[in-house]
Amino acid sequence: MAWRVLARSLNGSASAKGVAEKVSPMVVDLSPPPLRAAAAAQEEGPRSWVFMGPPGVGKGTYATRVAEALGWAHISTGDILRTRAESGDPVGRELAGIQASGKLVPDEMVLELVDGKLRSLRSDAGYILDGFPRTEVQANGLMALSRPPEAVLVMRMQEDKLKEKLAGRRVCRQCHKSHNVADITMGEVHMPPMLPAKGTCCAQPGSLYTRRDDTPRCVEQRLQTYKDEEDALLRSNMMRMVRSYRFHVWGGVRECLPGLLHLCDPATGTMDADHAGIPGLSGGV
Numbered sequence: 670m671a672w673r674v675l676a677r678s679l680n681g682s683a684s685a686k687g688v689a690e691k692v693s694p695m696v697v698d699l700s701p702p703p704l705r706a707a708a709a710a711q712e713e714g715p716r717s718w719v720f721m722g723p724p725g726v727g728k729g730t731y732a733t734r735v736a737e738a739l740g741w742a743h744i745s746t747g748d749i750l751r752t753r754a755e756s757g758d759p760v761g762r763e764l765a766g767i768q769a770s771g772k773l774v775p776d777e778m779v780l781e782l783v784d785g786k787l788r789s790l791r792s793d794a795g796y797i798l799d800g801f802p803r804t805e806v807q808a809n810g811l812m813a814l815s816r817p818p819e820a821v822l823v824m825r826m827q828e829d830k831l832k833e834k835l836a837g838r839r840v841c842r843q844c845h846k847s848h849n850v851a852d853i854t855m856g857e858v859h860m861p862p863m864l865p866a867k868g869t870c871c872a873q874p875g876s877l878y879t880r881r882d883d884t885p886r887c888v889e890q891r892l893q894t895y896k897d898e899e900d901a902l903l904r905s906n907m908m909r910m911v912r913s914y915r916f917h918v919w920g921g922v923r924e925c926l927p928g929l930l931h932l933c934d935p936a937t938g939t940m941d942a943d944h945a946g947i948p949g950l951s952g953g954v
Protein backbone atom coordinates (compact mmCIF):
# COMPACT_ATOMS: atom_id res chain seq x y z
CA MET A 670 0.00 0.00 0.00
CA ALA A 671 2.76 2.44 0.93
CA TRP A 672 4.18 1.98 -2.56
CA ARG A 673 0.89 3.04 -4.09
CA VAL A 674 0.66 6.16 -1.97
CA LEU A 675 4.24 7.02 -2.92
CA ALA A 676 3.41 6.53 -6.57
CA ARG A 677 0.37 8.79 -6.26
CA SER A 678 2.41 11.60 -4.74
CA LEU A 679 5.15 11.15 -7.34
CA ASN A 680 2.57 11.56 -10.09
CA GLY A 681 2.28 15.23 -9.22
CA SER A 682 5.99 15.99 -9.20
CA ALA A 683 8.16 16.89 -12.20
CA SER A 684 10.74 14.20 -11.52
CA ALA A 685 8.09 11.50 -11.60
CA LYS A 686 6.41 12.75 -14.75
CA GLY A 687 8.26 10.40 -17.08
CA VAL A 688 7.42 7.36 -15.02
CA ALA A 689 3.85 8.48 -14.53
CA GLU A 690 3.29 9.08 -18.24
CA LYS A 691 4.35 5.55 -19.02
CA VAL A 692 1.91 3.97 -16.60
CA SER A 693 -0.78 6.63 -16.04
CA PRO A 694 -3.60 7.59 -16.14
CA MET A 695 -4.32 5.16 -13.31
CA VAL A 696 -2.36 4.92 -10.07
CA VAL A 697 1.15 3.64 -10.64
CA ASP A 698 1.81 0.46 -8.73
CA LEU A 699 5.54 0.27 -8.17
CA SER A 700 5.28 -2.55 -5.65
CA PRO A 701 7.55 -5.52 -6.05
CA PRO A 702 5.34 -8.57 -6.82
CA PRO A 703 4.95 -9.95 -3.29
CA LEU A 704 3.93 -6.53 -1.93
CA ARG A 705 1.58 -5.99 -4.84
CA ALA A 706 -0.04 -9.34 -4.17
CA ALA A 707 -0.41 -8.40 -0.51
CA ALA A 708 -1.95 -5.03 -1.39
CA ALA A 709 -4.38 -6.59 -3.83
CA ALA A 710 -5.31 -9.16 -1.24
CA GLN A 711 -5.84 -6.41 1.33
CA GLU A 712 -8.30 -4.63 -0.93
CA GLU A 713 -10.18 -7.88 -1.18
CA GLY A 714 -10.02 -8.69 2.52
CA PRO A 715 -7.36 -10.43 4.61
CA ARG A 716 -6.02 -13.81 3.57
CA SER A 717 -3.85 -14.42 6.60
CA TRP A 718 -5.48 -14.82 9.99
CA VAL A 719 -4.79 -15.67 13.59
CA PHE A 720 -7.56 -17.52 15.44
CA MET A 721 -7.07 -16.88 19.13
CA GLY A 722 -9.00 -17.86 22.24
CA PRO A 723 -9.06 -20.13 25.27
CA PRO A 724 -8.73 -23.92 24.99
CA GLY A 725 -11.99 -25.54 23.94
CA VAL A 726 -13.43 -22.44 22.25
CA GLY A 727 -13.28 -24.09 18.82
CA LYS A 728 -10.21 -22.49 17.20
CA GLY A 729 -9.22 -25.78 15.58
CA THR A 730 -12.75 -26.74 14.57
CA TYR A 731 -13.42 -23.44 12.79
CA ALA A 732 -9.89 -22.94 11.45
CA THR A 733 -9.97 -26.40 9.82
CA ARG A 734 -13.30 -25.74 8.14
CA VAL A 735 -12.64 -22.16 7.03
CA ALA A 736 -9.17 -23.06 5.69
CA GLU A 737 -10.58 -26.05 3.82
CA ALA A 738 -13.40 -24.00 2.28
CA LEU A 739 -11.02 -21.24 1.12
CA GLY A 740 -8.15 -23.50 0.07
CA TRP A 741 -5.82 -22.04 2.71
CA ALA A 742 -3.19 -23.59 4.96
CA HIS A 743 -4.25 -24.40 8.52
CA ILE A 744 -1.29 -24.15 10.87
CA SER A 745 -2.00 -25.53 14.34
CA THR A 746 1.02 -25.31 16.64
CA GLY A 747 -0.67 -27.72 19.08
CA ASP A 748 -1.02 -30.38 16.35
CA ILE A 749 2.54 -29.88 15.10
CA LEU A 750 3.96 -30.10 18.62
CA ARG A 751 1.88 -33.21 19.42
CA THR A 752 3.16 -34.94 16.28
CA ARG A 753 6.72 -33.97 17.24
CA ALA A 754 6.11 -35.26 20.78
CA GLU A 755 5.08 -38.67 19.40
CA SER A 756 8.58 -39.20 17.99
CA GLY A 757 9.69 -40.38 21.43
CA ASP A 758 13.22 -38.90 21.12
CA PRO A 759 14.51 -36.65 23.95
CA VAL A 760 13.02 -33.46 22.44
CA GLY A 761 9.75 -35.28 21.79
CA ARG A 762 9.62 -36.56 25.38
CA GLU A 763 10.25 -33.09 26.72
CA LEU A 764 7.46 -31.67 24.53
CA ALA A 765 5.06 -34.42 25.60
CA GLY A 766 5.79 -33.56 29.24
CA ILE A 767 5.14 -29.84 28.73
CA GLN A 768 1.92 -30.49 26.82
CA ALA A 769 0.65 -32.93 29.44
CA SER A 770 1.27 -30.30 32.14
CA GLY A 771 -0.88 -27.68 30.38
CA LYS A 772 2.03 -25.22 30.31
CA LEU A 773 3.56 -23.55 27.28
CA VAL A 774 6.44 -24.70 25.10
CA PRO A 775 9.29 -22.10 24.99
CA ASP A 776 8.61 -19.12 22.75
CA GLU A 777 11.79 -19.45 20.63
CA MET A 778 10.97 -23.02 19.72
CA VAL A 779 7.41 -22.24 18.61
CA LEU A 780 8.47 -19.09 16.75
CA GLU A 781 11.05 -21.06 14.82
CA LEU A 782 8.50 -23.69 13.98
CA VAL A 783 5.98 -21.12 12.71
CA ASP A 784 8.67 -19.26 10.78
CA GLY A 785 9.50 -22.48 8.93
CA LYS A 786 5.82 -23.12 8.14
CA LEU A 787 5.21 -19.59 6.84
CA ARG A 788 8.35 -19.70 4.70
CA SER A 789 7.17 -22.93 3.12
CA LEU A 790 3.93 -21.32 1.87
CA ARG A 791 3.57 -19.74 -1.55
CA SER A 792 3.71 -15.95 -1.21
CA ASP A 793 0.02 -15.58 -2.13
CA ALA A 794 -1.27 -18.56 -0.12
CA GLY A 795 -3.88 -17.83 2.53
CA TYR A 796 -3.38 -19.23 6.02
CA ILE A 797 -4.92 -19.48 9.46
CA LEU A 798 -2.69 -19.73 12.52
CA ASP A 799 -4.50 -21.72 15.20
CA GLY A 800 -3.19 -21.55 18.77
CA PHE A 801 -0.35 -19.18 17.90
CA PRO A 802 0.63 -16.66 19.17
CA ARG A 803 -0.03 -17.46 22.83
CA THR A 804 2.32 -14.95 24.47
CA GLU A 805 3.28 -11.33 23.87
CA VAL A 806 6.78 -12.43 22.82
CA GLN A 807 5.27 -14.75 20.21
CA ALA A 808 2.89 -12.01 18.98
CA ASN A 809 5.66 -9.49 18.51
CA GLY A 810 7.96 -12.12 17.00
CA LEU A 811 5.25 -13.12 14.53
CA MET A 812 5.01 -9.59 13.16
CA ALA A 813 8.72 -9.70 12.30
CA LEU A 814 8.45 -12.98 10.34
CA SER A 815 8.30 -13.32 6.56
CA ARG A 816 4.50 -13.25 6.25
CA PRO A 817 2.82 -11.61 9.22
CA PRO A 818 -0.96 -11.96 9.52
CA GLU A 819 -3.39 -9.29 8.40
CA ALA A 820 -6.24 -10.05 10.82
CA VAL A 821 -6.95 -11.59 14.20
CA LEU A 822 -10.12 -13.27 15.41
CA VAL A 823 -10.43 -13.42 19.19
CA MET A 824 -12.94 -16.14 20.09
CA ARG A 825 -14.82 -16.34 23.38
CA MET A 826 -17.20 -18.70 25.17
CA GLN A 827 -18.58 -19.09 28.71
CA GLU A 828 -16.02 -20.92 30.86
CA ASP A 829 -18.36 -23.67 32.08
CA LYS A 830 -19.16 -24.50 28.44
CA LEU A 831 -15.46 -24.58 27.57
CA LYS A 832 -14.97 -27.20 30.29
CA GLU A 833 -17.91 -29.28 29.06
CA LYS A 834 -16.53 -29.16 25.52
CA LEU A 835 -13.00 -30.15 26.55
CA ALA A 836 -14.34 -33.02 28.69
CA GLY A 837 -16.24 -34.31 25.65
CA ARG A 838 -13.45 -33.99 23.07
CA ARG A 839 -12.28 -37.20 21.40
CA VAL A 840 -9.50 -37.39 18.82
CA CYS A 841 -8.99 -39.99 16.11
CA ARG A 842 -5.70 -41.88 16.47
CA GLN A 843 -5.36 -42.24 12.73
CA CYS A 844 -6.31 -38.89 11.12
CA HIS A 845 -6.07 -36.71 14.30
CA LYS A 846 -9.49 -35.16 13.62
CA SER A 847 -11.37 -33.90 16.70
CA HIS A 848 -14.91 -34.96 17.59
CA ASN A 849 -17.08 -34.28 20.61
CA VAL A 850 -19.44 -36.47 22.63
CA ALA A 851 -20.70 -33.56 24.78
CA ASP A 852 -24.34 -32.57 24.42
CA ILE A 853 -24.40 -28.89 25.32
CA THR A 854 -27.20 -26.37 25.67
CA MET A 855 -26.43 -22.64 25.66
CA GLY A 856 -29.58 -20.64 26.27
CA GLU A 857 -31.85 -21.32 23.33
CA VAL A 858 -29.12 -23.06 21.35
CA HIS A 859 -28.42 -26.78 21.42
CA MET A 860 -24.95 -28.03 20.47
CA PRO A 861 -25.37 -31.73 19.79
CA PRO A 862 -22.42 -34.17 19.91
CA MET A 863 -20.11 -34.02 16.86
CA LEU A 864 -19.63 -37.71 16.16
CA PRO A 865 -17.57 -39.38 13.42
CA ALA A 866 -19.31 -40.12 10.13
CA LYS A 867 -19.96 -43.82 9.46
CA GLY A 868 -17.34 -45.48 7.29
CA THR A 869 -14.54 -43.03 8.21
CA CYS A 870 -11.37 -44.04 10.04
CA CYS A 871 -12.62 -42.13 13.09
CA ALA A 872 -15.65 -44.43 13.35
CA GLN A 873 -13.52 -47.60 13.72
CA PRO A 874 -13.78 -49.18 17.17
CA GLY A 875 -11.02 -47.91 19.45
CA SER A 876 -9.91 -45.14 17.14
CA LEU A 877 -11.07 -42.29 19.39
CA TYR A 878 -9.11 -41.27 22.47
CA THR A 879 -9.14 -38.47 25.05
CA ARG A 880 -6.14 -36.12 24.89
CA ARG A 881 -3.84 -36.33 27.92
CA ASP A 882 -4.30 -32.62 28.50
CA ASP A 883 -8.11 -32.79 28.48
CA THR A 884 -8.28 -34.13 32.06
CA PRO A 885 -10.09 -31.76 34.48
CA ARG A 886 -6.86 -30.84 36.31
CA CYS A 887 -4.94 -30.09 33.15
CA VAL A 888 -7.90 -28.16 31.69
CA GLU A 889 -7.84 -25.88 34.77
CA GLN A 890 -4.11 -25.28 34.20
CA ARG A 891 -4.57 -24.54 30.48
CA LEU A 892 -7.41 -22.10 31.13
CA GLN A 893 -5.28 -20.38 33.75
CA THR A 894 -2.29 -20.23 31.36
CA TYR A 895 -4.53 -18.58 28.76
CA LYS A 896 -5.88 -16.04 31.28
CA ASP A 897 -2.35 -15.22 32.46
CA GLU A 898 -1.24 -14.35 28.92
CA GLU A 899 -4.39 -12.89 27.38
CA ASP A 900 -4.10 -9.27 28.54
CA ALA A 901 -0.52 -8.91 27.35
CA LEU A 902 -1.43 -10.57 24.05
CA LEU A 903 -4.30 -8.17 23.47
CA ARG A 904 -2.00 -5.23 24.20
CA SER A 905 0.80 -6.53 21.96
CA ASN A 906 2.09 -4.69 18.88
CA MET A 907 0.40 -7.32 16.76
CA MET A 908 -3.03 -6.07 17.81
CA ARG A 909 -2.13 -2.53 16.83
CA MET A 910 -0.89 -3.61 13.41
CA VAL A 911 -3.74 -5.82 12.16
CA ARG A 912 -7.51 -5.76 11.86
CA SER A 913 -9.12 -7.47 14.82
CA TYR A 914 -12.51 -8.96 15.49
CA ARG A 915 -14.12 -10.42 18.55
CA PHE A 916 -16.39 -13.43 18.13
CA HIS A 917 -18.62 -14.82 20.84
CA VAL A 918 -19.24 -18.48 20.02
CA TRP A 919 -22.94 -18.59 20.66
CA GLY A 920 -23.86 -21.93 19.06
CA GLY A 921 -22.55 -25.01 17.31
CA VAL A 922 -20.67 -25.30 14.03
CA ARG A 923 -23.90 -25.33 12.04
CA GLU A 924 -24.94 -21.96 13.47
CA CYS A 925 -21.57 -20.16 13.67
CA LEU A 926 -19.61 -21.38 10.64
CA PRO A 927 -21.55 -19.45 7.94
CA GLY A 928 -20.79 -16.10 9.62
CA LEU A 929 -17.10 -16.89 10.05
CA LEU A 930 -16.82 -18.07 6.46
CA HIS A 931 -18.40 -14.83 5.33
CA LEU A 932 -15.96 -12.80 7.42
CA CYS A 933 -12.85 -14.68 6.29
CA ASP A 934 -13.70 -15.01 2.61
CA PRO A 935 -11.56 -12.29 0.94
CA ALA A 936 -14.38 -11.60 -1.52
CA THR A 937 -16.90 -10.69 1.18
CA GLY A 938 -14.95 -10.00 4.34
CA THR A 939 -13.92 -6.38 3.84
CA MET A 940 -17.03 -4.93 5.35
CA ASP A 941 -17.07 -3.38 8.78
CA ALA A 942 -17.88 -6.19 11.20
CA ASP A 943 -20.25 -3.96 13.13
CA HIS A 944 -22.42 -3.66 10.05
CA ALA A 945 -21.97 -7.12 8.63
CA GLY A 946 -24.84 -8.51 10.68
CA ILE A 947 -22.87 -11.60 11.64
CA PRO A 948 -24.28 -12.85 14.97
CA GLY A 949 -21.67 -12.88 17.74
CA LEU A 950 -19.17 -10.75 15.82
CA SER A 951 -17.91 -7.29 16.66
CA GLY A 952 -15.05 -5.28 15.21
CA GLY A 953 -11.98 -4.26 17.21
CA VAL A 954 -10.72 -5.85 20.42
Ligand code: AMP
Nearest residue numbers: 746747767768772773774779800801803
Ligand atom coordinates in the same frame (compact mmCIF):
# COMPACT_ATOMS: atom_id res chain seq x y z
P1 AMP B 1 -3.59 -26.86 21.62
O1 AMP B 1 -3.68 -28.09 20.78
O2 AMP B 1 -3.60 -25.60 20.83
O3 AMP B 1 -4.62 -26.87 22.74
O4 AMP B 1 -2.15 -26.90 22.33
C1 AMP B 1 -1.80 -27.98 23.19
C2 AMP B 1 -0.53 -27.64 23.93
O5 AMP B 1 0.56 -27.47 22.99
C3 AMP B 1 -0.53 -26.38 24.77
O6 AMP B 1 -1.13 -26.56 26.04
C4 AMP B 1 0.96 -26.09 24.86
O7 AMP B 1 1.62 -26.96 25.76
C5 AMP B 1 1.45 -26.45 23.46
N1 AMP B 1 1.34 -25.29 22.55
C6 AMP B 1 0.54 -25.17 21.45
N2 AMP B 1 0.70 -24.00 20.86
C7 AMP B 1 1.62 -23.33 21.59
C8 AMP B 1 2.21 -22.04 21.50
N3 AMP B 1 1.84 -21.17 20.54
N4 AMP B 1 3.13 -21.70 22.43
C9 AMP B 1 3.51 -22.53 23.39
N5 AMP B 1 2.99 -23.75 23.56
C10 AMP B 1 2.05 -24.17 22.67
